[in-house]
Amino acid sequence: MKVKMKKILFSVIIGISLFSLISTVCLAAYFSQIVVQNASSVTSYDMLGFTVQRDIEYMASEGYFDNIEGLDTRVRQGTTAQPHLLATDRINFATSLLAASSKALNFLTGESNLSNFQIIPGYSNNSSVGYIETADAPSIEIGDNGSVSMGGVYLSQSGNFVEKGDAFCISYDPTTENVTAYIDFVEVIEEQFTTQNTDSQAIQGAGWRAIVFTPSSDYYISAVSIKARRILNPGIVTLTVRETTGGAPVTGIANDLGSGTTDGNSFGVGLEWHKIEFDNIVLLESGTSYAFTISARDGDAANEIVYGHDNAAGDADASGYITTDSATSWNLQAALDYPFKIYGFPPFLTATGVEKGKYDIEVDMGWIIE
Secondary structure, eight states: OOOOOOOOEEEEEETTEEEEEEEEEETTEEEEEEEEEEOOSSOOEEEEEEEEEOOOHHHHHTTTTSSOSSOOOEEEETTEEEOEEEETTEEEEEEEEOTTOEEEEEEEOOSOOOSOOOOOSOOOSSTTTOOOOOOOOGGGOOOSSEEEEEEEEEEOSSEEEEEETTTEEEEEETTTTEEEEEESOOOEEEEEEOOOSEEEEEEBTTBEEEEEEOOSSOEEEEEEEEEEEEESOOOEEEEEEEEEETTEEOOSSSOEEEEEEEEGGGSOSSOEEEEEEEEEEEEEOTTOOEEEEEEOTTOBTTBEEEEEEBTTOOOTTEEEEEESSTTSSOEEETTOBOOEEEEEEOOOEEEOOOOSEEEEEEEEEOSOOO
16 A cells, blocks of 8 residues: 655644644554644533544545555554544544643554544534535445444534435434435436327417326435427426326326426427426325326417327326316326336435434434445
């Protein structure tokens, strides 16, 4: 393992504590001394979190984080390891500190590989959020089914307090008093039918189209793409999702679970895919039938959306419906299927009724990442 060395001599003041960091070479490993000083003569700390901001991306550029079982870093007082977290531009650690005292610690590499990091507050790209990022390595992925336990977490501000890109996140919202956790939170295509051989289905005014479908797994629907074109200026195109009754979309315009809009005047005059996003994601449950609807309510016979379709009834898992009275009634189009792509996110876990305060948090994830 090749590690480029840098001479470091600097000090920073965080709160009441003074740090100095000096690097040297010890047995071909990186070694830095950290001195922590408590300037208060009255306040002692059982455990206090610190951040030493230092760009250590050069370690990654030298292959330090490549193909390792775990990161071999430590923050120690003598031979006793202190809780620490290594990020790409700083070292976070925690230690006890008596009033009017100082403590000498060492940051070093070349130790046995770690299987986990402690969570030490202090990392943020946005100071109002305060989440933590860690170096990326296969050995610290959550895995197919995992759990995360945290003790003594202070929940007070809105935002993510643990984050690992799109792979794993835990957040808190003091307004709703919800703690939310998710893994593998990446938008994917959940359902789709892409066959199309004609494009004669007009959408305008009171004439809407709907697709009834049944999810095979739980997910949050986030957007739908349709293959369509415009004639002149159809105006706003509205997407909704709603439940079904008797196999058909529920009637009325006040029964939507979610909705989103896009500018139909921006559509091309030839058939193209157009993605319409929901204003808020909506949880759909496996085995339950739903319908998404497409309308151009300000359009007319001269200004409309034309939806491509397949007249060979090629999609056995979804059914097309039409309304000519703004969803007062729906009629099945048994021989027609519309091309669509439904986008979604995997379900996440939510704990409700969590007031501001100190908590021990355990997150158990039981779904499979594919």
